[in-house]
Amino acid sequence: MTIVYKVDAQQIFIGAVQIDPFGPLPIPCFTVAPPETTGSEVARWNGTGWDVLTERPPSPEPLPPTDDEKKKTGIEILGVMCSATKDDQMGLTAVGLDYSMTTAGGGTFASTKFEFANGNSLVITADNFATIYNLWVPFRRSFFAP
Numbered sequence: 001m002t003i004v005y006k007v008d009a010q011q012i013f014i015g016a017v018q019i020d021p022f023g024p025l026p027i028p029c030f031t032v033a034p035p036e037t038t039g040s041e042v043a044r045w046n047g048t049g050w051d052v053l054t055e056r057p058p059s060p061e062p063l064p065p066t067d068d069e070k071k072k073t074g075i076e077i078l079g080v081m082c083s084a085t086k087d088d089q090m091g092l093t094a095v096g097l098d099y100s101m102t103t104a105g106g107g108t109f110a111s112t113k114f115e116f117a118n119g120n121s122l123v124i125t126a127d128n129f130a131t132i133y134n135l136w137v138p139f140r141r142s143f144f145a146p
Contacts, residue, residue: 004029012056013043067143072118075139077132083118084140091115092136099129 002021034043074083
């Protein structure tokens, strides 16, 4: 058996484990033992060896969400988080075309249960169509602003 030393995302030592030297390695880990620490001290891997810090550094701020994450999370409309992916755009465009063609011809738009890419659904009716489109379209368009 071989002992390896595991670290967290900040490269702070979190524990030693025994592994089969021919088996998979837990990642991230190192084969160099960390120095002894006392009190609030921690050992941090610096890329070539260990440093002893007087205390654990604060956790880094989370990264802001990417555009793809924002599109998948979506915008709240009528109490539902409505994603704004390419597939959502194609589907809502089809519903919008149906609404426009039906009402332009004097017909009554049939309510449509729309399933968003994030798994949520919303029933689009003649009464809420404008509300949904007037909120969703600018949100989707914001990803294409210069």
